[in-house]
Amino acid sequence: MSMERTRQASATETAVQPPLQPAGAKPAAGEHAARGPRPKRGVPEGLWQKCDGCGATIYRKEAEELLNVCPQCGFHWYVSAAKRMEQLLDAGTFEEWDGDLKPADPLGFRDKKPYADRIVAEQKRTGLKDAALTGTGMIRARRVACGVTDSSFIMGSMGSVVGERLTRLVERATAGRLPLIIISASGGGARMHEGILSLMQMAKVSAALARYSQAGGLFISVLTNPTMGGVAASFASLGDLCFAEPRALIGFAGPRTIKATIRVELPKGFQTSEFLLEHGFVDRIVPRKDLKSEIARAIDYCGG
Numbered sequence: 001m002s003m004e005r006t007r008q009a010s011a012t013e014t015a016v017q018p019p020l021q022p023a024g025a026k027p028a029a030g031e032h033a034a035r036g037p038r039p040k041r042g043v044p045e046g047l048w049q050k051c052d053g054c055g056a057t058i059y060r061k062e063a064e065e066l067l068n069v070c071p072q073c074g075f076h077w078y079v080s081a082a083k084r085m086e087q088l089l090d091a092g093t094f095e096e097w098d099g100d101l102k103p104a105d106p107l108g109f110r111d112k113k114p115y116a117d118r119i120v121a122e123q124k125r126t127g128l129k130d131a132a133l134t135g136t137g138m139i140r141a142r143r144v145a146c147g148v149t150d151s152s153f154i155m156g157s158m159g160s161v162v163g164e165r166l167t168r169l170v171e172r173a174t175a176g177r178l179p180l181i182i183i184s185a186s187g188g189g190a191r192m193h194e195g196i197l198s199l200m201q202m203a204k205v206s207a208a209l210a211r212y213s214q215a216g217g218l219f220i221s222v223l224t225n226p227t228m229g230g231v232a233a234s235f236a237s238l239g240d241l242c243f244a245e246p247r248a249l250i251g252f253a254g255p256r257t258i259k260a261t262i263r264v265e266l267p268k269g270f271q272t273s274e275f276l277l278e279h280g281f282v283d284r285i286v287p288r289k290d291l292k293s294e295i296a297r298a299i300d301y302c303g304g
């Protein structure tokens with residue numbers, strides 16, 4: 001995860017993801033300039049939102065009624081972790097686990113500002129303690145263990161708290177013989193601010209998932225825009241079933257980094273849900289409105 005992206009994430013107040021490049025498209029000349037600060041247009045703030053998929057200005061309420069999906073092009077917008085739980089679980093059934101876990105700053109890390117200050121600012125801005133929310137709830141009357149990462153908290157990167165919460169989630173699912181759902185929205189991968197402690201979370205969560213699998217558990221991993229880096233390289237790719245939302249950016253390193261490293265023209269649509277479905281990495285693309293019923297169906301099909 002680059003410093004630049006972290007800075008952008010914490011500076012962004014709106015709930016919009018970085019624009020997703022259309023499949024294989026090169027940015028047109030002058031496009032970056034067009035994305036600079038625009039003059040205010042006298043529209044009440046928060047009522048309208050620009051779609052990152054088609055560029056249309058959308059009445060926010062209309063998109064919200066469609067679970068934050070663009071009514072014009074079907075692009076799936078950002079959804080906060082709390083909202084995800086609300087969308088996915090039966091009303092009033094969510095019960096949070098390990099909500100008291102808070103990040104520490106073991107390295108005394110600082111980039112543009114001290115990590116300790118960054119944590120406080122992110123917590124205030126997002127209302128989350130860290131980038132993951134975990135707990136239990138019902139999906140169409142089936143009890144599940146459910147975890148969500150939130151890309152608005154330091155790019156949804158996996159530090160010690162995200163890793164620990166997910167590990168405990170998996171362990172509780174193992175003990176309680178519950179189906180496990182993890183929805184990934186992590187553009188950041190491992191959280192560099194916590195150094196090796198962040199990196200080891202990949203192995204820790206993966207090991208817990210291996211034990212869960214040996215115990216016969218069903219893990220459904222849902223990949224959403226964006227799922228990158230150490231998150232994509234660990235638990236997000238380990239589902240018995242891997243679902244993805246349409247047109248999500250999913251991969252390890254970003255396309256620009258890969259292109260600069262291997263100096264090869266990348267295939268069209270590289271790192272999108274559709275490309276990964278075609279190449280066997282994703283089992284099914286599920287639009288957000290169908291996610292709940294598809295998960296319920298998969299649980300039944302796999303024998304609860």
Ligand SMILES: [Zn+2]
Nearest residue numbers: 051054070073
């Ligand atoms: Zn759109």
